[in-house]
Amino acid sequence: MRAIPRRQFLRAIPRTFVRRQHHQHHKTYFQTPTQAPVAAASEAAQSTGRARSWWSWLSSTVVATTTGAALGLGGALALITWDYLQEVYEVGSDEDLDMLESIEEIFNDHIGVIQLRENPDYQEIQPYWHLSPDEQKHSMIPGPLNGTRGIVWKMFWNEKLKSITIFVFFGNGSEGWPDVVHGGMLSTVLDEALGRVAANTFPANMATNSRLDIAFVKPVRPGTIYQIRAHPDDLILDMKNGIASVPDTEERKREATILGVLLDEAVDGPNSQETTLVEAKGTYVAVSAETNNATAE
Structure with missing residues (x-):
C-alpha cells in the first residue's frame, strides 16, 4: 500500500502575503519589546x-x-x-458580515483554492446545505462555531483519491489560551474532515467515530488560513491511472481508519517543507439511515 503523493494536493500561498496577513490579525501583546539585559556586576x-x-x-x-x-x-x-476584552462579533451583525466578506475575498484569491476549483477532479462541498436554518442552529459547526468568531472554510472532495482537502480560517472566538486556537476547536474540525472521508467510503454514506486520537504538534494561531488533508489509512493507489480505492471487504464496509493533518500555510514556498501542526487518526463505523433516524428521534 502506497501513501498519497505529497504533491497531489496543491498548497501555494505566497510567503509574503501570509506573513503580512498573519501579523495583521494577531494581538499586540505578542509585540511587547523585551527588556535590555542588566549590566554585569563589578568584581x-x-x-x-x-x-x-x-x-x-x-x-x-x-x-x-x-x-x-x-x-x-x-x-x-x-x-x-x-x-478577552476584545470584542467577538455576533453572527449576522454588520461587523461580522463585513469581516466575513474580507475573509471570503482572501479565500477567493488563495491560489490553492483557485487551482482546486479549476481542477475537475475536485468537487467543492457546501457543508450542512441540506439542514434547515433551525437544524443548523443546533449543530456544532453551523451553529455555535458559525461566523467570523468561529471557523470559515472551503472544502473539496476528490472522488478519485477518496480524499478531502479543506482550507480553514479560525476566528478570534476560537482561542483557548490567548492567540492559540482551542484544542477542542481543532479536534472538532479534524473530526469533521475525517468523518466525511469515512462516510464517503462507506456504502451507506454515513459514519460516526468510535475513537479519535489527536496529536497537537505545534500551536495553531487564529487569524490566518490553514489546510487540512485527510484520507483512508488503507487507501490503495493506482498510480498508472491516477485513481485510488479501498478494500472491498465486509469488514471495510463497517469500519475504517482515517488519517488527517492540519498544515501551516505560512511556511509555504518553493524550497520550504510543510509544517504539520496537528495530526489525527480516527476509527469510524458505518451508520445506517435507519439507525441514524432512530437516534435523532
Missing part, C-alpha cells in the same frame, strides 16, 4: 555577594523569586484580560 560586587552568609543568600533569593513570579503572573493575567 567587587561579585566578591561581596560570594561572601554573604548562606541564610542571607537564601532569603534574598526567595524574595526575588517570589517577586518575579508575582510580576510574571500579573503580567500574564493582564495580557489575558486584554485579549
